[in-house]
Amino acid sequence: MYDVAIVGAGVIGSAIARELSKFRVNACVIERETDVCEGTSKANSAIVHAGFDAKPGTLKAKLNVEGNALMEKLSQDLDFPLKKNGSLVVCTKDQDATLLDKLLEQSKLNGVPGCRIVEREELMQMEPNLADDVVKALYAPTGAIVCPFHLTIALAENAADNGVEFKMQTSVESIERVMDHYLIHTDDGDIETKAIVNAAGVYADKLNNMVSSRKLEIIPRRGQYMLLDKAAGEHVSHTIFQLPSKMGKGVLVTPTVHGNLLVGPTAEDIDNKEGVNTTMAGLDSLAPTSSLSVKDVPYRQVITSFAGLRAHEKDGDFVLGEAEDAPNFFNAAGIESPGLSSAPAIGIMIAKEVAEKLGLEENPNFNGKRKGIVNPATLSIEERNALIKENPAYGQIICRCESISEGEILDSIHRTLGARTLDGVKRRTRAGMGRCQAGFCSPKVMEILEREIPMSMFDVRKSGEDSKIVVGYNKKI
Numbered sequence: 001m002y003d004v005a006i007v008g009a010g011v012i013g014s015a016i017a018r019e020l021s022k023f024r025v026n027a028c029v030i031e032r033e034t035d036v037c038e039g040t041s042k043a044n045s046a047i048v049h050a051g052f053d054a055k056p057g058t059l060k061a062k063l064n065v066e067g068n069a070l071m072e073k074l075s076q077d078l079d080f081p082l083k084k085n086g087s088l089v090v091c092t093k094d095q096d097a098t099l100l101d102k103l104l105e106q107s108k109l110n111g112v113p114g115c116r117i118v119e120r121e122e123l124m125q126m127e128p129n130l131a132d133d134v135v136k137a138l139y140a141p142t143g144a145i146v147c148p149f150h151l152t153i154a155l156a157e158n159a160a161d162n163g164v165e166f167k168m169q170t171s172v173e174s175i176e177r178v179m180d181h182y183l184i185h186t187d188d189g190d191i192e193t194k195a196i197v198n199a200a201g202v203y204a205d206k207l208n209n210m211v212s213s214r215k216l217e218i219i220p221r222r223g224q225y226m227l228l229d230k231a232a233g234e235h236v237s238h239t240i241f242q243l244p245s246k247m248g249k250g251v252l253v254t255p256t257v258h259g260n261l262l263v264g265p266t267a268e269d270i271d272n273k274e275g276v277n278t279t280m281a282g283l284d285s286l287a288p289t290s291s292l293s294v295k296d297v298p299y300r301q302v303i304t305s306f307a308g309l310r311a312h313e314k315d316g317d318f319v320l321g322e323a324e325d326a327p328n329f330f331n332a333a334g335i336e337s338p339g340l341s342s343a344p345a346i347g348i349m350i351a352k353e354v355a356e357k358l359g360l361e362e363n364p365n366f367n368g369k370r371k372g373i374v375n376p377a378t379l380s381i382e383e384r385n386a387l388i389k390e391n392p393a394y395g396q397i398i399c400r401c402e403s404i405s406e407g408e409i410l411d412s413i414h415r416t417l418g419a420r421t422l423d424g425v426k427r428r429t430r431a432g433m434g435r436c437q438a439g440f441c442s443p444k445v446m447e448i449l450e451r452e453i454p455m456s457m458f459d460v461r462k463s464g465e466d467s468k469i470v471v472g473y474n475k476k477i
């Protein structure tokens with residue numbers, strides 16, 4: 001019997017798993033997909049919000065500010081990319097500038113350090129491509145950008161290295177309370193556990209409602225994006241927000257931590273929890289909306305589009321902690337934005353609550369450090385030569401757009417919770433994330449997966465079960 005079973009290997013389940021591994025615990029993570037970071041954690045704006053946006057006194061406000069403060073040390077310990085680029089909420093001449101003052105006031109109430117109002121003259125020095133109508137902005141120096149894949153994967157890898165078991169391709173179908181523990185019925189057999197942590201993203205209401213009479217309702221709120229080539233990556237250097245509305249933080253324009261430019265998201269309530277498709281109307285709305293804050297975005301440089309689903313709980317705040325009428329069932333539900341930013345703090349909060357309830361002792365062997373995949377592009381020419389001499393696979397370039405070598409791909413496959421799909425390799429190494437969007441490197445990565453796992457070429461998938469790539473020999477079909 002497990003002490004704790006966490007449902008969901010997104011950033012929240014992975015953060016909780018890592019924090020729990022600081023205790024002596026027999027824990028597992030149950031994930032229906034092939035890999036970690038397959039849900040909302042892979043499709044968002046990747047901003048570590050400063051924390052001025054959430055209503056004072058809410059869990060969102062508290063955990064966002066705490067998570068932001070924890071992120072830098074975490075990025076050093078777990079070796080994932082983070083850049084403190086600062087953020088600006090801009091106000092145009094036709095908008096109500098007192099809303100910026102309110103945000104500034106809110107930043108103070110939430111405990112966000114260093115926010116201030118910046119007037120146009122200074123703003124133009126900070127961001128020359130702001131729209132002509134922008135008159136002032138709220139500047140938050142602690143705003144940052146992160147790689148959401150690397151953050152999630154690093155948390156999960158480190159949890160696994162500290163003893164948490166990951167059960168992939170296992171979907172929770174129902175939950176039964178049996179005496180003093182739970183029986184989780186999955187499509188791959190039953191799992192017995194003393195406690196459950198519900199980190200199932202947009203499905204967290206479904207999980208909660210299996211055991212609790214306090215019903216949750218999560219509305220999937222879709223956000224669509226366009227990602228631009230690295231050639232456009234310096235169009236802005238800060239994250240540029242518009243004044244927020246009741247549907248969220250509005251359309252932003254931001255550099256990504258890897259040097260691309262990201263524009264989005266839309267905000268549309270939908271009734272399909274799998275509705276991560278983009279729409280022409282959604283994508284078409286981005287250029288006119290973004291032009292209110294940033295001018296001349298080079299939309300000819302768009303290399304891909306994508307959508308993610310915010311897990312919007314109808315009452316608006318994060319739902320965290322033990323369900324009142326379901327002992328040892330802990331929710332991490334309704335984790336919409338700023339969920340990524342808050343993940344380190346949510347991990348600590350839930351793990352502490354679970355550990356206290358189960359009476360867990362500290363794990364003296366916990367090792368909180370993890371080394372990421374070596375990126376030869378960040379090395380000096382001497383270091384790179386030495387690396388290639390030691391392992392020639394680092395001299396073999398597979399993805400030409402992003403200069404990703406075979407050595408990096410091999411590492412992504414053979415490390416803890418290693419990649420098993422094209423997307424798994426892509427998220428760990430960036431092979432396929434460049435201008436050609438995997439057009440050239442996919443067949444080579446597939447051959448490497450076939451050889452290294454080893455697996456049949458017919459079983460190599462893009463991501464999930466239904467994403468086979470090779471279906472037969474061309475002369476036979």
Ligand SMILES: Cc1cc2nc3c(=O)[nH]c(=O)nc-3n(C[C@H](O)[C@H](O)[C@H](O)COP(=O)(O)OP(=O)(O)OC[C@H]3O[C@@H](n4cnc5c(N)ncnc54)[C@H](O)[C@@H]3O)c2cc1C
Pocket residue numbers: 007008009010011012013030031032033037038039040041042043044045046047048049170171172173199200201202203221222223224265308309310311335336337338339340341342
């Ligand atoms: C458009 C958009 C923009 C955003 N921008 C930001 C931002 O800039 N900054 C920020 O801080 N936050 C942002 N967020 C929010 C952030 O992305 C989320 O809060 C966070 O990723 C939620 O993580 P999660 O682990 O709860 O959910 P997920 O990543 O969705 O993970 C849940 C996991 O549970 C699994 N699962 C579900 N049901 C079952 C089952 N029955 N059995 C087994 N497994 C199951 C799923 O497969 C999934 O992997 C944004 C979100 C969206 C949609």
